[in-house]
Amino acid sequence: MSDILPDISHDQHAVRRQKLADLRATGVDPFRATFATTHFSGDAVKAHVEGQDNTVTVAVAGRLVVIRDMGKSQFVKILDQQGQIQLYVKKDVVGDDAYAGFKKLDLGDIIGAKGTLFKTKTGEITVRIESLVLLAKALRPLPEKWHGLSDPEQVYRQRYLDVIVNPESRTRLMLRPKIVSYIRRFLEDRKFIEVETPVLEATAGGAAARPFVTHHNTLGVDFYLRIATELRLKRMLVGGFDRVFEIGRIFRNEGVSRRHNPEFTMLEVYEAYSDYRGMMTLIKDLLTTLCRDVLGTMKIKHAQSGQEIDFGGEWREVRYKDLIKEATGDADWFARPKAEKIAKAEALGLGVNPAWEEFEITNEIFSKKIEPTLIQPTFVTHLPKELCPLAKITLDDPTTIDVFELTIGGMEIAPAYSEQNDPDVQRSMFEQQAGEEKQSIDYDFLLALEHGMPPAGGMGVGIDRLCILLTGAESIRDVILFPQLRPGA
RNA sequence: GGGUCGAUAGCUCAAUGGUAGAGCAGCGUCCUUUUAAGUCGUUGGUUGAGGGUUCGAAUCCCUCUCGACCCA
Numbered sequence: 001m002s003d004i005l006p007d008i009s010h011d012q013h014a015v016r017r018q019k020l021a022d023l024r025a026t027g028v029d030p031f032r033a034t035f036a037t038t039h040f041s042g043d044a045v046k047a048h049v050e051g052q053d054n055t056v057t058v059a060v061a062g063r064l065v066v067i068r069d070m071g072k073s074q075f076v077k078i079l080d081q082q083g084q085i086q087l088y089v090k091k092d093v094v095g096d097d098a099y100a101g102f103k104k105l106d107l108g109d110i111i112g113a114k115g116t117l118f119k120t121k122t123g124e125i126t127v128r129i130e131s132l133v134l135l136a137k138a139l140r141p142l143p144e145k146w147h148g149l150s151d152p153e154q155v156y157r158q159r160y161l162d163v164i165v166n167p168e169s170r171t172r173l174m175l176r177p178k179i180v181s182y183i184r185r186f187l188e189d190r191k192f193i194e195v196e197t198p199v200l201e202a203t204a205g206g207a208a209a210r211p212f213v214t215h216h217n218t219l220g221v222d223f224y225l226r227i228a229t230e231l232r233l234k235r236m237l238v239g240g241f242d243r244v245f246e247i248g249r250i251f252r253n254e255g256v257s258r259r260h261n262p263e264f265t266m267l268e269v270y271e272a273y274s275d276y277r278g279m280m281t282l283i284k285d286l287l288t289t290l291c292r293d294v295l296g297t298m299k300i301k302h303a304q305s306g307q308e309i310d311f312g313g314e315w316r317e318v319r320y321k322d323l324i325k326e327a328t329g330d331a332d333w334f335a336r337p338k339a340e341k342i343a344k345a346e347a348l349g350l351g352v353n354p355a356w357e358e359f360e361i362t363n364e365i366f367s368k369k370i371e372p373t374l375i376q377p378t379f380v381t382h383l384p385k386e387l388c389p390l391a392k393i394t395l396d397d398p399t400t401i402d403v404f405e406l407t408i409g410g411m412e413i414a415p416a417y418s419e420q421n422d423p424d425v426q427r428s429m430f431e432q433q434a435g436e437e438k439q440s441i442d443y444d445f446l447l448a449l450e451h452g453m454p455p456a457g458g459m460g461v462g463i464d465r466l467c468i469l470l471t472g473a474e475s476i477r478d479v480i481l482f483p484q485l486r487p488g489a
Numbered sequence: 490g491g492g493u494c495g496a497u498a499g500c501u502c503a504a505u506g507g508u509a510g511a512g513c514a515g516c517g518u519c520c521u522u523u524u525a526a527g528u529c530g531u532u533g534g535u536u537g538a539g540g541g542u543u544c545g546a547a548u549c550c551c552u553c554u555c556g557a558c559c560c561a
Contacts (some may be wrong), residue, residue: 148501
């Protein structure tokens with residue numbers, strides 16, 4: 001034995017590595033152990049029979065997150081997918097050797113435990129451990145138990161730690177899969193078919209956004225990562241898939257902010273023989289039943305405005321033009337010459353680029369001055385036709401299109417259209433929008449339209465934004481497991 | 490891209506030009522129904538990186554990295 005051992009008691013990583021080495025020296029390799037569970041923590045708690053302690057045996061496994069050592073017995077808690085469950089270890093139940101081994105465990109270790117359920121004198125359902133096994137040694141310590149992890153950078157880069165120690169992150173991030181799963185069931189119940197369309201595309205169409213470019217080596221061509229699934233799904237309408245949807249990852253090579261992540265998830269849904277008004281019913285039914293069945297409430301606190309968003313009431317429906325007239329206090333706004341529009345926009349405190357088209361000036365007022373004030377669910381209808389080339393022109397107003405944008409909490413949640421299915425109108429809309437850049441037009445889509453696309457309603461739903469809204473999150477990063485960050489130093 | 494703010498022990502935070510501290514975690518002790526368990530003791534720092542000012546820098550200045558918020 002060496003008489004001078006280095007003091008590593010301050011270095012938790014070194015202490016834990018030493019414990020692992022000691023275990024291995026006795027022939028125990030925690031990374032080779034196996035354990036068969038019978039219950040998740042929540043199910044185990046439910047399995048307890050009131051008034052009948054120590055009759056039900058369970059085998060549970062998870063990460064040690066609490067240790068309360070009382071000498072010859074300990075209360076500890078493990079965390080699994082369903083949450084925490086308390087375990088009680090007594091020296092005279094498990095035996096001296098096992099108890100000594102148990103004392104060497106660290107917070108963060110992953111263990112399996114078998115025992116019987118009982119209720120403590122403070123009323124907590126607990127497993128009285130009969131045997132246990134170390135299933136994985138944690139060589140790094142967990143963040144602090146009370147304050148959790150609050151450094152935003154570490155929360156995002158090491159999300160696995162965030163969801164271990166921050167229960168509110170865990171709840172929020174578990175709510176998202178429930179929401180997505182509910183949407184799938186809702187649509188499938190209404191005979192919508194979920195399809196998968198390419199992420200890699202020769203032409204990035206269906207939206208106005210800068211795409212990511214990548215390269216296929218053997219084909220020797222560049223591909224774009226899709227910026228929308230719209231044009232693919234409409235091809236399937238042509239093909240007779242009358243109700244289709246896709247919940248897919250979309251990529252847009254633009255800024256990163258509280259509301260934007262370069263990759264995000266969008267639901268796009270198309271229904272033949274429907275139109276934008278049909279989509280209105282669909283989204284209202286979806287969101288109200290989603291609130292009722294998943295959140296258990298129709299009212300959600302909106303952090304930014306302090307208001308309570310009520311999904312259960314009447315949803316306002318208002319024309320885009322009326323909102324503009326109201327915000328500018330000018331009933332003749334759309335007849336004003338461009339110079340007057342610019343002056344008025346600047347008077348409202350907006351920066352206006354003189355090179356902008358008139359509809360862009362108007363839309364700046366909409367997105368900066370109007371949209372953020374639309375907290376309660378609002379269908380903004382009949383947008384100017386320049387804003388989307390893929391929708392049908394309104395019959396009694398050739399300057400607008402048959403669309404709505406559902407806005408909630410000041411965010412655009414779901415745009416929907418009566419889909420343009422006239423191949424000739426569609427072609428001229430594309431050409432008008434593309435200007436000189438004709439190569440960006442999806443001519444293959446126009447060919448599909450010439451084969452005949454049924455009249456249809458279509459809608460896109462930003463899943464991330466919906467989750468921000470429904471979970472009361474402040475940032476898109478709070479509803480994405482691993483938000484995009486600059487590669488770490 | 491611009492502005493503001495931030496980075497100190499494993500984690501959460503103090504220390505405003507003069508000896509870098511606390512709580513939790515860790516290490517050692519006591520405790521067989523605890524609930525942020527309690528108890529006694531105790532270790533732990535290249536103050537994000539680099540440069541500068543100063544007798545002296547976590548603190549002031551410059552550059553860089555990463556992050557947050559606001560703006561474009």
